[in-house]
Amino acid sequence: MLELSQLDLDEIATALSDQTDYDHRWLIDPTSGQVSFWTSDTGLDGENPVDLEDVDLTLIDPLPSYVWYQDMADFADRLSDDPAGRRLARAIAGKGAFRRFKNALHEEFPDLLPTWHAFRETRANRRAVDWLADEGLIPEDDAGQYRQNHPDPEVP
Template sequence: MLDLGGIDVGEIATALADQTDYEHRWLIDPRTGQVVFWTSDTGIDGENPVEIDELDLIPVDPLPSYVWFQDMAEFADGISYSAVGRRLAQSLQGRGALRRFKNQAYEHHPELNSPWHTLRDVVRA
């Protein structure tokens, strides 16, 4: 039986948030709970290409962007310093909102990175 205490919640959150492409995938071993990173060029060990269908692992599909958008909007609304909260909320307007939110938080308000990651990991765990 899988020991749930051995699952790295941070790795699962990273896998769920990875919206980049399908040239790589995050996979979980259903027996151990270990999360691995697979690419079409380097497989899961970083050296030996292997077809994803040949692996006895379960893909971790990323959460849809609207889920992250909702979390980001709630996070921005919860910021006690209203000017910062407004800037974060404004970054969520229109196309490219997720990227703008991250840029605003990481570049202009790095003090929010730890609280954002904590919220993201707890909400999605």
Template structure:
């Protein structure tokens, strides 16, 4: 097992969000904790294709989009500005929700962007730590402590 500071939690979080996983995958070497990128055409070194099943590495499977959607819904529900909360919640209805939510924030509520980024990032890092723990790369107690020490930001600042 490794210490959490052995990993770039933002990179692991990015891998968990990456929905273009058909021709590229992020993997972790369980011996070193190193994060590596595999591509369909170039394998690990960019030149020699290799089948994923032949590697002794742990693939990071992306989490389904509804996980990330729920972050947007939770943010919209809890943000301190009632009008912003309502409009962001409306933006999440139907297809194209991710784009509409982002556009709504950038165009109508740019003052909420720092809160959104902090909220999104802390949740993504907690998921990265959970993934590391689930894959026995760090201890469960370490993961629980990290999660307890990194709660969601206070969204009432957006009032």
């Protein structure tokens, strides 16, 4: 099993959130924790195509977008500034929610950006830890300790 200290949780979280529909995949080496990016044209090394069935790596499938959408909804709901919370809640209604949320934050509430980034990163990294435990790559006890030590940041 891997040690949490040897893993790049941000990179694993990026892989779990990657909703693009390009012909690529994220993988992790279950022995070293090294994350790799694979494309059908350039393989793992950027030059030599390789079939995914020929590598001894674990695929990192992205989590559904509704998981990441919930972070925006929870953030808006927790804001003590009612007008800001309502505005961000309206921004995530319907198609294009991610772009509208980002635009509303940048244009109308830039002072909330650091809090949003901390909130999103904390949740993303906890999801990465949960995924690692679910895949049997880290001990469940380590995942539980991480979750306990990394609660959602306070939202103003």
